Amino acid sequence: MKLRFSPTSPFVRKVTVTLHETGQADGVELITTNVWDPATDIARDNPVGKVPALVADDGTVYVESDMICAYLDSLHDRPKLIPAEGPARWRVLRLQALADGILDSAVDRVKETRRPEDKQWDGMHQRRRVGTGRTLDLLESEAGALGGGADAGTIALGCALGYLDLRFPDEAWRGGRPKLAAWYETFSARPSMRVSEPRQP
Ligand SMILES: N[C@@H](CCC(=O)N[C@@H](CS)C(=O)NCC(=O)O)C(=O)O
Structure with missing residues (x-):
């Protein structure tokens, strides 16, 4: 492949x-x-x-x-990252979708800042920022259910939080979200996360 x-x-x-x-x-x-x-x-x-x-x-x-x-x-024999059925499947896919929402918003904002200054629209920047804050607050309220393992949902969330650290370090997403921050601290220490840490080409 x-x-x-x-x-x-x-x-x-x-x-x-x-x-x-x-x-x-x-x-x-x-x-x-x-x-x-x-x-x-x-x-x-x-x-x-x-x-x-x-x-x-x-x-x-x-x-x-x-x-x-x-x-x-679908190609491996280890425990699946996307459960085949039942509530566990929808829990994982829901978390993946929420994390994708954070990522889409963050990437939108990065692209906005790369436009010529007179073509940037601060309204969209703020809309995406506020939406991200609400999503992070929801995830903080549910952080106890994130668990310690890797699945398609937690992988997406780990990558989303890592991307916020990369692109918006000053926004301090951990503030007021201690449970999510603690979860990320543990998750980001996984070898799969360490080996894939973003680096400038
Ligand atoms: N929804 C897509 C998003 C992929 C995406 O936006 N990739 C960016 C790099 S982070 C890209 O290739 N952007 C090029 C473009 O927007 O034309 C996915 O989940 O793969």
């Missing part, structure tokens, strides 16, 4: 952590891809023009981090 990879993308990180947690990291060739380079060839694998994109052994290309993680979860 081949993974279109960017060392700072939190969506790619979800896939990388999944590969490590499921024992498949050694079987994947990482192809570092700068999607913002005008000469990028990402469209060869993903017509949408985004990373991650996973090229499977049969040549099929999977896009969207959630789908790639689900595909990878």
Whole structure:
């Protein structure tokens, strides 16, 4: 398999952590891809023009981090990161969706700051920031149920919180959220999280 990879993308990180947690990291060739380079060839694998994109052994290309993680979860014999059925399945997918919401908002804000100054819209910046705060507050209230293990939900949440640290360190998301902060402290020490820490290319 081949993974279109960017060392700072939190969506790619979800896939990388999944590969490590499921024992498949050694079987994947990482192809570092700068999607913002005008000469990028990402469209060869993903017509949408985004990373991650996973090229499977049969040549099929999977896009969207959630789908790639689900595909990878179908390929291994360890305990599944996405439970097959029942309340556990919906708990994991709900957490993954909430974490994706934090990530989408954070990436929107980063993109907004990269526009020419006179084209930036502070209203959207604030809207996304407030939405992220509300989501973090909800997760703080539910932090006791996060548990100590890795699944598709906790992986997405760990990557989302790590991305907030990378892009918005001054906003101090841990403030007033001690349970979420404690959970992240433990989760981010997992080898899969350590090995995938974002680094500038
Ligand atoms: N929903 C997608 C988001 C992927 C995404 O936005 N990737 C960013 C890198 S962090 C990207 O490739 N952006 C290029 C663009 O927006 O054109 C996923 O979950 O994979």
